[in-house]
Amino acid sequence: MKNSRHRKGRTLNDNPGDGWRDKLPEMKYSVLREGATERPFTGKLLHNKDEGVYLCGACNAELFRSEHKFDSESGWPSFYDVVAGRAVDLRPDNSHGMRRTEVICRSCRSHLGHLFEDAPQTPTNMRYCINSLALSFRDEQNNVTEG
Numbered sequence: 001m002k003n004s005r006h007r008k009g010r011t012l013n014d015n016p017g018d019g020w021r022d023k024l025p026e027m028k029y030s031v032l033r034e035g036a037t038e039r040p041f042t043g044k045l046l047h048n049k050d051e052g053v054y055l056c057g058a059c060n061a062e063l064f065r066s067e068h069k070f071d072s073e074s075g076w077p078s079f080y081d082v083v084a085g086r087a088v089d090l091r092p093d094n095s096h097g098m099r100r101t102e103v104i105c106r107s108c109r110s111h112l113g114h115l116f117e118d119a120p121q122t123p124t125n126m127r128y129c130i131n132s133l134a135l136s137f138r139d140e141q142n143n144v145t146e147g
């Protein structure tokens with residue numbers, strides 16, 4: 001598995017010295033640090049409706065709030081806004097022959113998902129389409145659930 005870091009054909013900021021490979025389970029590493037996408041309708045947090053905050057699965061930065069989560073029927077956790085204006089960064093992603101906007105954690109530059117402007121049922125028309133594996137959820141009693 002020595003070369004698995006390159007199997008998606010692109011790498012983010014991962015390098016052998018950054019330590020993420022040791023800190024993250026392989027599935028989370030694949031999404032957060034290699035930009036993989038989890039299979040739809042498989043995420044543990046997809047149907048989570050508890051009140052709380054969604055954290056970056058790598059660095060625990062606060063990213064999204066339960067009040068902005070909605071059921072997009074896409075198969076991935078979807079949010080129409082972020083917890084604060086500067087929680088995430090956006091950058092163009094032209095991989096796989098598509099023009100998409102990638103959503104990354106501003107704090108640790110991990111891949112989270114993509115942003116689409118196709119949610120007219122929400123106040124913003126925005127759909128932050130986020131991998132459950134890229135998140136953790138912290139409820140109001142401070143219980144944390146890994147995505």
Ligand SMILES: [Zn+2]
Binds near residue numbers: 056057058106107
């Ligand atoms: Zn992060």
